[in-house]
Amino acid sequence: MARVSIMETDAGSPGRSSSPTPQEALAALAEAERVQASTTALSATPWPLWFTTVLTVYLAALPVVYGGVVAEESWLLPHEAWWVVLMVMIAAFMASFAYAARSWRQRTGVALRLDVLPKRATVPLVIGAPVLVVGSAWAFRFTGQAGWLVAASVVGAAVSVGFHLAFVRLHGRRTPARPA
Amino acid sequence: MTTRQSADPAAGGFDNLVHAPNRLRICALLDTAGEAEFGVVQEELGLSASVLSKHAGALIDAGYVEQRKAVRNTRQRVWLRLTPRGREAYHGHLAALRVITGQ
Numbered sequence: 001m002a003r004v005s006i007m008e009t010d011a012g013s014p015g016r017s018s019s020p021t022p023q024e025a026l027a028a029l030a031e032a033e034r035v036q037a038s039t040t041a042l043s044a045t046p047w048p049l050w051f052t053t054v055l056t057v058y059l060a061a062l063p064v065v066y067g068g069v070v071a072e073e074s075w076l077l078p079h080e081a082w083w084v085v086l087m088v089m090i091a092a093f094m095a096s097f098a099y100a101a102r103s104w105r106q107r108t109g110v111a112l113r114l115d116v117l118p119k120r121a122t123v124p125l126v127i128g129a130p131v132l133v134v135g136s137a138w139a140f141r142f143t144g145q146a147g148w149l150v151a152a153s154v155v156g157a158a159v160s161v162g163f164h165l166a167f168v169r170l171h172g173r174r175t176p177a178r179p180a
Numbered sequence: 181m182t183t184r185q186s187a188d189p190a191a192g193g194f195d196n197l198v199h200a201p202n203r204l205r206i207c208a209l210l211d212t213a214g215e216a217e218f219g220v221v222q223e224e225l226g227l228s229a230s231v232l233s234k235h236a237g238a239l240i241d242a243g244y245v246e247q248r249k250a251v252r253n254t255r256q257r258v259w260l261r262l263t264p265r266g267r268e269a270y271h272g273h274l275a276a277l278r279v280i281t282g283q
Contacts, residue, residue, distance in 0.1 A: 019194050025280035031201065032208040032274060038224065039212035106252055109220030110213040111261075 037173075044116045044170035045108045051100040052164045058093045059129075059156030065089060067137040067149040075146075117166060125159065132156065193272025194280075197242050202227060202235045207262065207270040210245065215261040236260060244269055 020028065047055070068075050068082035077085070101112050115122065136152035139145070198207055205225050210216060216224075222232045239245035244266030248259045262270065 019280060020199070020277075022281050025277040028199065028201070028204055029274065029277050029281065029283075032204055035205045035208035035225070036212045039209050039216075042220075042224065043213055109217035111215035113214055 039110070040116060041171055041173050042108060043110055043113050044167045045104065046164055046167040046171055047100060047104065051096060052160070054093065054096045054100075056157050056160040058089065059160045060153040061089060063133050063136045063152035063156060064149045066133055067140045067146070070137045070141050072141050116170070117163070121163075121166070125163075129156075129159070193269070194276035195269050195273040197238065197244070198269055198273040200235070202231065203239060204273070206232070206235055206239065206260075207244070207266065207273075210260055210262045211267060211270055215248075215259050218258040218260060221260060239266065242266075242269075 019025075046052070065082060065086045068077060069079065069086055071079070071082075105112055132152050132155060136148040139148040198204055202225070206221060209221055209224060218229075218232065218236075221227075221236075222229060225232070227235075236245060236247070240247060243263055245260055246263050248261070250257050250259060
């Protein structure tokens with residue numbers, strides 16, 4: 001703590017503009033990186049289990065419901081019924097998300113960020129999820145094989161569980177960024 | 181809102197205000213978190229409320245940090261976030277530190 005106090009006084013002195021030594025600069029960079037790592041882990045606090053379940057069910061159901069909407073002929077339900085199910089499902093999910101996000105912010109005390117995980121994980125998801133939902137539904141429409149929808153449902157549910165576990169793992173590394 | 185960059189050309193975007201250890205840590209936390217509640221910043225960095233208030237006040241005065249007040253459970257909470265100017269100063273300062281270390 002003594003080192004911190006001395007640096008604090010020096011760096012904060014009005015009119016003084018000396019640059020630090022390479023060692024001091026290295027220590028400052030290391031400290032900033034430590035705080036960043038700890039804060040990233042805090043931002044990776046996983047969703048509560050109830051919302052993870054809602055998200056998994058939503059991602060599993062979406063390909064099937066959208067498949068029913070775009071089916072060439074009525075499949076299991078009339079088209080209008082599939083539309084109603086789709087709209088209700090999206091509205092319910094959005095309401096759940098808004099509530100869960102608000103609770104999450106209050107619990108963690110930090111802003112909700114969607115870029116906590118590395119881009120190599122999130123970019124394929126952002127591109128792949130719509131392709132999965134739309135692609136499987138149209139594949140179903142052209143082939144009549146419901147297996148496309150089932151496969152997309154399984155992939156959607158697996159992705160949801162996988163991301164939840166990734167957040168649990170990242171959050172588990174957390175240690176408060178207090179001074180060493 | 182004065183410019184606090186060092187006159188030393190070798191230091192580039194070196195910022196004396198940001199360089200103070202606790203302020204550098206506050207900036208690092210806010211840059212990563214986006215926005216954080218005062219109590220969380222205090223707990224994460226192990227600072228007393230008065231020390232955090234002092235440093236946050238200095239950053240607010242410089243236009244580097246802005247605060248937002250929100251009520252939760254009938255208690256008012258203060259949320260802190262870096263302004264675009266503060267983010268620029270913080271990243272410029274990190275870049276200057278890297279120059280100093282030869283990275």
